[in-house]
Amino acid sequence: MDLTRRNFLKAGAAAGLFGLGAASLTGCGTPETVGKEGTSGEQSSNEYDDKSWLGEAPVLTPADCEETKECEVLIVGSALSGSMAAYGALKNGAQVTVIERNGAPHIGGMTISFLNSETQLSQGLPEYDKIQVANQMFNLTQYRSDMKLNAVWCNRSGEILDNLVKDFCEPYGQYCQPLSLEGIFPDPTQEINFYISTGVAFSEKTDILTDFTHNIHDFLEDKGVVTDYNTRAELIVKDDSGAVTGVIASQGDKKVYYKASKGVVMCTGSFGSNEAMMKRFFAPDFAQWALSNNAYNAYMGGDPVDETMDDGLGHKMLCWAGAEMEDRSGYASWQTTAWRSFPYLLVDTKGERFMNECTSLLTSSHLIAELPGDGNFIWQIIPTNDFEMPSSFGYDREQAAQVFDIESTEHYEADTIEELADMIGVPADNLVATVERYNEMCEAGEDTDFMKAKRYLDPIDDGPFQAWKMTYLFYCTLGGVRCNEKLQVLDANRDPIPGLYAAGNTVGYRFGSSYETLLHGGSNGLAATRGYVAGESAANAYACSFVSPVNPMIKPPIPSLKAA
Template sequence: MVYDPKIVSSRRDMLKKSAALVAGSAALVATGPALASEQCASKQPKFDEIYDLIIVGSGFAGMSCANQAAQDGAKVLVIDKMPVFGGNSTINGGAMAVAGSALQKKAGVEDSVELMVSDMLKAGRGMNDKHMLKLVCDGTAESAKWLEDHGVVWKPFVQHFGGHSVPRTLQTRESSGSGIVRPLIETAKKHGVKMYDKTEMRGFVEDDNGRIIGIKVQSGYFWPKTKTGTPKVFGARKGVVMATGGFGRDIPFRQIQQPKLTDELDSTNQPGANADALKQMMLIGANPVHLDQIQLGPWSSPDEKGFGTASQFNTIAVYPKGIVVDVRTGERFFNELADRKTRSNAILTRRDDQNKPVYPVGFTNAEGAKRAQTLGWGLKYDVIKKADTLDELAKLYGMPADKLEKQVARFNEFVKKGHDDEFNRPLETAIEMKEGPWYAVRMWPKVHYCMGGVRVNTNSQVLRLTDDKPIPGLFAAGEATGGIHGASRLGSCAVAEGVVTGRNAAKNAVTQTAAKLELA
């Protein structure tokens, strides 16, 4: 089907009426501001401000895009609806999967782009967009070095995250995504990138040929007060990049995709992580893919809100160095280094006769926990508990002490001989846990990441639902896109995706012919 700008209004009406069929988005009638993108009249609109590139969102993808575009000579604006920059990226664990890093080579780890692609395909159950997947994996080593050049500092060792065949994860010195976002914001500002917080995007501006030439915003917006702020229109000569993240906190919308993900399940996301920007893209014809593929984080704890302290503790200590057991038996019940979907599904099976959660317990000893930077905070807030002996640990959580001790002994034997006879877990980073003190935490998954979003090509152009051709002037990067991770994202691949696709969007957007725009 060939795109005809004369029928854009009727097509938009059709999309509004059929959005529920397209992506289950009956949430178009739900909360928030009116989400209608308006077609400009034939007369060329005038803008309050004009830039080469406008980036919506200030996380990994947005700030990587901004820095790359500025580096390539573009005049750039970044907007974010929240009062602080960074979004979910700032509270992310700051871990990036990299195939072929210097730290891998130093540690003697043999890796390749092909192996990383294979691991992500396996975790994604083969649903991945292979072209985009290859683009991301192929760009990780160069992008990790690029981040270093922009002030990011990695810990001096490589980590083994669940679902990866080999240790390939680098993590910021801060154990937080802020260790990436903050340096990128600093360098972006030094290169003249304009950044507006409390600025919510309310719609796209299109020219007579259907090209995106700007956005409508509410400036001075105080989330979530929808009636606050002042309307403005910003022009984009070369394009708009949507780096708006996922919709993990948008409970009505996520329930349309996955009815079981009710408000009973907490989320690791920041409060503003909703589907508003995704709906805006759908309203101008963007193709939504994999919206029902929503990931739960298997390292979360029910004893704290949001991302918390347990997530980092479990990721760096329990899963690679310890074990997770059912409190009723004191025994393991899954591979602690499986992909996130497998681990979350296993944990969610731990329920009593009334279908209420029976929270499993993950633990390791002092040797296993020595690199866990959130251990002190977890102990302070009683999320992580300390026990001097296994018998004391069993009493803390009501576990059978004899079975717990036998389980630890069995696991130590597996580590000693180098093979897990129970669940075939990789043991390269495991340790023999021979003595205490022990550190433990209760576990229960939380909504963490949206694998679905809008479909893009390898130029990061957003593709139209009706003909799979690019919507002129519209690009997307990071979690706002769909298809790269398939059914399940491997841990530490979000940073990889965000940085690589953000830079890719910038490189392609700045080459576009500049639209002729006028200031008001």
């Protein structure tokens, strides 16, 4: 298939949600401090060792449960990483159960990033040097991401996509289209953002993973995976040796013990609605802004959302079991209205310019949160002329107008800048001065204030003039616990907690202090690959309940995944 820029646009791609990681560790409780009684240890007065957000584990044991359900691998959470963890465990012969606190699979994100798959290479995408990509990932995360986990994605993601296409996409008619980002930037040295063509779209009509999420659960359940919805995990259960044996969950008033002989994979997502955690792992002002503008459920569409999905319970369960949270978290945000990805002049509610408009729409919300008034919107000022403003992500205006549903955005038009200022409620003198200064730099061909590339410099000199309201929302946190390359969760001594795995936004040290744009669908790519590896690792773990009648050291055979 010819992967032209037009074909890329028809795929309806948008930047995937990317995560941010952090640097140093803080203890979250160990088996010594979180025992059967559920105590979480002494609260420290040192803000960098503050565990007040953690609270105490519920005092529950399997004996308190009305029912026990057994499996080999238990997946907690049904979003992208949970789906892929179930696939990885199934592919490696395990009996798998997925539990989800809501009544439908959780839809997570947009495009998914894979590297050097045959699926991509066969359609003409370039083969990237893994060492160069890994180095760029580390550099763009401010040297804070886990290099070994980055290598897992570099080494495994392509193979995983090819297997997914063969096992699932082809027999189930799942749309799967590698996307080309080649040639979007004539001179990448002049751009804030930089992408490589790693993204894969799984829907022809939208860039959201709705179809993929539902279809892959149909595939998994057809292959024998058991999915229990409306089931809320509450506590990870460990035996006297410290090994994880399962999870206690609630189904309404009923308690169920999910006994997992090989392992538990935690894929429980964000903690963006947990006020205590937000204020612990983010700067206070940004935490408050994010709490006020949280839109974590935005992708669920018409699917039922009866339970809060981003309360951080999964992170707390991991820490009660002995895991370690990274000291700071990152975030994902989004511009939800106006001509996003088109870097027209932006002004705040004072009518003043405050940023290079090419700054990634996924990482600039902290700039918005710091503006006077603590609001969640700014104004895009646009002239009426024939200047073809390039998109900083490859859209054309016709495509963007459809994808963005542009006419639903609040906007105004006036013959003068003064009239426009009055319409949007900003000081006219400020807006006039801002436009005059901006026009001077556009005419000179150099933005000496914010260094925006010359190709985006369009003077606001041709009326009538327009103002489009650009709204920012917070979507999720991207901080979590430390894991090794098998996605085993590590304790304070960096030793694996037997039987405990994690994937997705519960995994720490994924990104840096801001969104890096190298990978198209990068956060989803890491979630998908690491989810698969977590499920694979759990499936291949020694099942404590199995003893060979001939040789007690022999593990049970691992059957292969049969075709549909």
